[in-house]
Amino acid sequence: MGSEDHDYEDQVKELIDLVMVMTDQNNDGVITFEEFSEYVHHDILCIELLGSVLPRDCIISSFLPLIKEKPPHAVSLYFAHERHNSLQEPTMPPRRDKLYPVRLELP
Incomplete structure (x- = not known):
């Protein structure tokens, strides 16, 4: 970085x-x-x-069950975890040579 x-x-x-x-x-x-x-x-x-x-109503209705009736500290921990995950570099799946059947060679 x-x-x-x-x-x-x-x-x-x-x-x-x-x-x-x-x-x-x-x-x-x-x-x-x-x-x-x-x-x-x-x-x-x-x-x-x-x-x-502020998100749209459809987003709120799908998200609300995840945090509804949880204590504030649990919601805070959930958001901290999600924020941490969203700031991480994406992990790439391991490369498999079988996915690349053509071998390119430069002269």
Whole structure:
């Protein structure tokens, strides 16, 4: 990972921390719709910073069962795990020579 990638990653982490500090009023590690709504109504310019962050209803309805009725710390751990996985480099399947039947040779 280059220096520029590391700087970019740090900037993203700082932005996430800033949004969490400003939005998560009860410090449970989860931004509820009510907290988000109150934050945006308090300062409407914040919506420009956050952009379109609320998912569509169909996404919410498919996602909600994963976290519904779980304690806040379990939800926080779930999100931390998902964030960690999404920032990982993708793993490539092992190369099999049988998938490449043509052998190319340069003159």
